[in-house]
Amino acid sequence: MNTNPLSQKAQQTLEYLQKLVTTLPLFQRLTDDMTAIQEKADHFRQFQDVLILGTGGSSLGGQAITALQESASPKLHFLDNIDAHTFADVLKTVSPHKTGVIAISKSGNTAETLMQLLTCLKVWDETPLAHHFLIVSEPGQNAIREVASKFSLPTLDHPDDIGGRFSAFTVVGMLPAFIAGIDGQSLRQGALDVLANLKEATVHDSPALVGALTQFSLCQQHVNQSVLFTYCDRLQLLASWYCQLWAESVGKKNAIGLAQGTTPIRAAGATDQHSQLQLYLDGPRDKFFTVLTLAQQHSLDSAQADFFDHPALTTLHNKTMGQLMIAEQMATIDTLKANNCPVRELKLEQLTPRSLGSLMMHFILETLAMAHLLEVNPFDQPAVEQGKKLALDYLSRAGGCAKHGAEVLIEE
Known part of the structure; x- marks a missing residue:
């Protein structure tokens, strides 16, 4: 019998997820x-x-x-x-x-x-x-x-x-x-594919569980920020969805009052290579990176640059925009690895309703697994209720910030 505490938690979490497949309305309603x-x-x-x-x-x-x-x-x-x-x-x-x-x-x-x-x-x-x-x-x-x-x-x-x-x-x-x-049916089928695989999974071959265990272990080492680096514009809104899913599900106090969770951060590749990557490489080592890549790029004509002399142009000759995107995906992953940053790649061969459904279900399962490891309830959000009540109270008094004494930072 394995007496390693983390191995025991991993097995318990897998059993928890597999039980949810047959009991949680979220999963039952997919059909x-x-x-x-x-x-x-x-x-x-x-x-x-x-x-x-x-x-x-x-x-x-x-x-x-x-x-x-x-x-x-x-x-x-x-x-x-x-x-x-x-x-x-x-x-x-x-x-x-x-x-x-x-x-x-x-x-x-x-x-x-x-x-x-x-x-x-x-x-x-x-x-x-x-x-x-x-x-x-x-x-x-x-x-x-x-x-x-x-x-x-x-x-x-x-x-x-x-x-x-x-x-x-x-x-x-x-x-x-x-x-x-x-095609909504195809989207749901992608989710069902992931659940079907979970039913037969072990702690070693469940991607969602492995992802949660990795982040749980890093969290114990004060790596408390999770960066989702998406190399596809059509997945930027998925990153926003993921941030809410993760933040509201795992960011809360456990049964003994200890604050739990990691902070999700969105990054857009290749854009944020020119805005955030400097911090990620030279700043605090408190971040885990998920680089979401797409293999099948949209087809555009290759660039013609053989009549230029500058190497920044000649390097692009007979190359497509998709090829440049793939090269930048690979470069970011390898640079993060070379700088000893914890990183994983989630790769989609192509972006379809079915593959999107699978990806969304992966993140749902990973979130539920992380909540179980942190011993928090993934289905409530008690901390936000205070702000909601205060906002309605301020509105009912028709005062808003004016009566709250908010400081005027800029005045014309």
């Missing part, structure tokens, strides 16, 4: 019928633009998935913040008569989403609202359902047993996917 979602999506595909209101887990999964959209229409606008300037700018670009609006809030009581929705209802007041709007929330009595009832707006149920940051494979992600013309 749910999506006919109702597809029908609503078909309706919204007739619009020129579609606004998708929601924040956090109600938005990031859909954004990550629809980054694969190839069709130009309808144009999806994910409005996940309450910056009035940005919101007004988007409203200026769309015609209410040619635009659908989908509001997503699991609880139905998210202040930001409710404000967005109420703002849009005023702008769309001369249109048949039931034709243009759709509400997605968990069933039961809540604020957004009251709005839906008041204006006779159609609704879809958000599963009440799946948290927002884990909801990408539910209506939250599948509805935008279908509207964007993305």
Whole structure:
């Protein structure tokens, strides 16, 4: 019998993950019928633009998935913040008569989403609202359902047993996917492929478990930042989704009150080689690196530079942009290794709905494994509730920052 404490934790964590495969609603619902979602999506595909209101887990999964959209229409606008300037700018670009609006809030009581929705209802007041709007929330009595009832707006149920940051494979992600013309069934199949492999895995050949164990071990050595370096623009929004998934699931106190977790950081290759890499190589050695690469690059004509003399140009002769991207991927990985930075490569041969679904499920499992190793509950986020309550309290007093005594940093 292996008495190594880490080996024992690894085996316990694997058994925990394998049990979740057959018990967790998140996984059980991957085979749910999506006919109702597809029908609503078909309706919204007739619009020129579609606004998708929601924040956090109600938005990031859909954004990550629809980054694969190839069709130009309808144009999806994910409005996940309450910056009035940005919101007004988007409203200026769309015609209410040619635009659908989908509001997503699991609880139905998210202040930001409710404000967005109420703002849009005023702008769309001369249109048949039931034709243009759709509400997605968990069933039961809540604020957004009251709005839906008041204006006779159609609704879809958000599963009440799946948290927002884990909801990408539910209506939250599948509805935008279908509207964007993305194969949602294939996306789910990619997730199911990963779960099928997990059922037969050992502690040595489960990628999600190995990834979590690596980061857990490094965390004990004060490596407490996790950099996701994505070498594909279409995966930048996946990185945003991952940051919420990881941060809200593992960043919290354990049962005895000790703060746990590592900080997720997004980096875009090759762009951030010119902004962040200096810090990563010469700064504090407190970071673990995941370099997400793509083998199959988009085909563009090779560059012609044989009539130049400068080596910076002649090196590019008869090379494609994709070849340069692959070279830079390899160079970053090798440079990190040469500087003794802990790094792994996650390589996609090609980016398809199925491979994206597999990648997202990998990160979900790795997050759950890390939470188990850290002995924290991955499904709650108790620390953020205080800020929500304070914001509503300040709003109810109509004071905001003015009464809070906020310092004016710049005054014209």
